[in-house]
Amino acid sequence: MTNPMIDSTLSELERYYDTVPRVGGARAEDFGPLTLFVQEGAGWPYYARPALGGSDATAADVERVLARQRELGVPEAFEWVAETSPALRAAVEEAGLHVHAHPLMVLEDAQELPPHPEVRLLDAEDPLLAAALTVPALAFAAPGTALGETGPAELSAALADPSVETRRASVSAKLAAGTSGMAAAVRDGVVLCSGMFNPVGDIAEVVGVGTLPSARRQGLALGVTAALVAQARERGARTVFLSAGDDDVARIYARAGFRRVATALIAEPPAQAEA
Structure with a gap:
């Protein structure tokens, strides 16, 4: 049925x-x-x-x-x-x-999570934008929620890749145009977690939320997600959704009010x- x-x-x-x-x-x-x-x-x-x-x-x-x-x-x-x-x-x-x-999860619960003190929104000119775009790639290279070794040193090395600037320029243009939004958890000037949302009309998808493996299990992904949801709603999003990496990650998003409705392949x- x-x-x-x-x-x-x-x-x-x-x-x-x-x-x-x-x-x-x-x-x-x-x-x-x-x-x-x-x-x-x-x-x-x-x-x-x-x-x-x-x-x-x-x-x-x-x-x-x-x-x-x-x-x-x-x-x-x-x-x-x-x-x-x-x-x-x-x-x-x-x-x-x-x-x-x-x-595949859709935001259902209207309850707002309290803002995380280390999470902030990024704009097109933010000096940490390149790092915020690089963190998810390092996170997804070691999927899951377990603590890992990859941390600030590996992030610093990854930022030397010439392709990072191309990606930064592309996302910077989207942030300036309002066609994407981005948030990051920053500690002592280092991006530890970041993510984005992409709106089309009144629907927005939260994408690329990733935490450096060495900084996992501190509530950073949940804080970043909450900040993205809040900004998406401020911009008029009626439906906010995302695809979780696995069932463990889905349980984290469930705490932010997301409910599984289907399976993304x-x-x-x-x-x-x-x-």
């Missing part, structure tokens, strides 16, 4: 997923039941996903998109919602891709998944 409220929410999210790459500067290439989004210029690489209102994709459809991704030299990646496009998982697995599952080649 379906839940009309959840069905309505998932329909809203489908429209969001189809729109956000387009407003983020991506070109949409039509592959029948699939759409490939290709970033134009600097910015985050995008993915392929089910075409809005399209039919079920086959393994052959997936192979066509994979061939185009290889031709373009972009990541071989597909993203979709399991409950909305249930047949796609079998198709991408038949094409040889590995699938990751992530709890990401598919990529096995070698890419193990990297």
Whole structure:
């Protein structure tokens, strides 16, 4: 038996997923039941996903998109919602891709968490913006909630990568235009946790919340998420959602009022998944 409220929410999210790459500067290439989004210029690489209102994709459809991704030299990646496009998982697995599952959560509880004293919003000119963009990459390289060794020293080394400035300039432009928001937990001038939200109309997705492994289990991710939610609401977001890394991370977001409504799936080649 379906839940009309959840069905309505998932329909809203489908429209969001189809729109956000387009407003983020991506070109949409039509592959029948699939759409490939290709970033134009600097910015985050995008993915392929089910075409809005399209039919079920086959393994052959997936192979066509994979061939185009290889031709373009972009990541071989597909993203979709399991409950909305249930047949796609079998198709991408038949094409040889590995699938990751992530709890898809929507903010339900209106209760506001108290602000974390070390968390602040960042603007386009913030000198810590580059560090705030680098922290999640270090966090996601060691997924989960357990304490780890990666900390400020590794962050300092990672900031020397020339690609960091390209990403900083791209996100700075989005912050200046109001098409993204960013928050970070900062201690003694060092970014320990950060994340963003991307609004489209009255829907906003919280993305990339990550904590340096050495600074985990201090409530920093929850504080960053609360700050992002507050700013998104101030800007008119009616629906705020996110995809959690796993069930342990989902329990943290549940404390901020998020409730699981579905499962977000990401598919990529096995070698890419193990990297």
